[in-house]
Amino acid sequence: MAAKMEVPFFRAELGQAEKDEVLKVIDSGWLTSGRACQELERAAAAYLGRAHGVAVNNGTAALHLALLTSGVQPGQGVLVPTHTFAATAEAVIYIGAVPILCEVDPVTLNLDLDYAARLLADPSNHPLARRGQKLPLIAAILPVHYAGLMVDMERVAALAAEHNLQVVEDAAHTFGAYRLGAGGRRIGVGDLSGAAALSFYATKNVTTGEGGMVLTDDAKRAERLLVLRLHGLDKSAYRRFERGASWRVDILELGYKYNLADINAALALPQVARADALWQRRREAAAAYSGQLAGIPGLGLPNDALATAAAGGPGQMAGHSWCLYPVRLGPLAKVGRDQCLTELAQRGVASLVHWQPLHLHPFYAARGYRPGDFPAAEQAFAGLMSLPFFAGLRPAEIEYVAACMREVLAP
Ligand SMILES: Cc1ncc(COP(=O)(O)O)c(C=O)c1O
Structure with missing residues (x-):
């Protein structure tokens, strides 16, 4: 056996290019969301083939805003794989909707689409329904591309069309990932959904330390995302200082303080360039x-x-x-x-372990889930480690x- 080494779970790959970009922001004197943030939005959306990217301060916020602009209403249900990080289902609850936990494929640990199809055909198949809970109307599906392997989005889109569902992708792990669809077409994140949420958390393929982005091809949705990420204001501070712009700003709706600071955005610019x-x-x-x-x-x-x-x-x-x-x-x-x-x-x-299935956590037990509800996820979890x-x-x-x-x- 070789001499003992210390191998960290993750070591950031940040070098002179990242330092230069951060220094540029510091030297500019503009620290909050501004030029670097806009550049990151353009570069990431272009690399990933999407029309719009709206940067936010973490992936959970990206999921929240993607769901908030999806048309899902409070009280409605959203299909979520039980094998995921806390944020996926949490964001559903933030909008007042109900995560309906689902079984995962025993090998890929992505949402089991046969299970989802059976559930959509007959919601009484769900463990909560079997125990007497009335399930809400299922209005959306939220696939998570676990570890970077994309879910079969063509099948997700077909299910969505058949059952009139919104699709939001949890793309926290999938910067750049694709799947080959019918005829060998490359399907990337956001190609077959209304919106996809990226995370730029420290350990992700592209990182801003903390950060995230909503990707969408819908210009109107992107405009609303910009408003929602900054207090519901019709103009960001950066835009208020543009030449000829007025100081005046209107609150259009309830928004959030989710904007990404330029120092963080700057870190990712060289990483996107060498993605x-x-x-x-x-x-x-x-x-x-x-x-x-x-x-x-x-x-x-x-x-x-x-x-x-x-x-x-x-x-x-x-x-x-x-x-x-x-x-x-x-x-x-x-x-x-x-x-x-x-x-x-x-x-x-x-x-580390990614992750303990959601239904085995106390918060979801309190919502009626029990061990045994999703055997494939549980069996995988027993032996899973990263x-x-x-x-x-x-x-x-x-x-x-x-x-x-x-x-x-x-x-
Ligand atoms: C699958 C998944 N979704 C969402 C998130 C949330 O991202 P963030 O930590 O940037 O809020 C993570 C974070 O690790 C994740 O792994």
């Missing part, structure tokens, strides 16, 4: 891990044969954005997930983590 290269390094790190972790008994990898088949074949894996590298300990693994995490930590390797993963992961770090995994899991 292809950053993505390629993530692909290479994922391939290196998979090569070195192959063959450990009971260990499932996010790009092994089973996962690739579940994704729809190698062509679909090509569009994976590799935000996370989650592995799964199955029944044949020598130790359980928690022991594996502990033993990795003892060897200096930081790993290894250190970021674009700048060094070959020696990958080798060390893989050697530790072998040591911990060797029969």
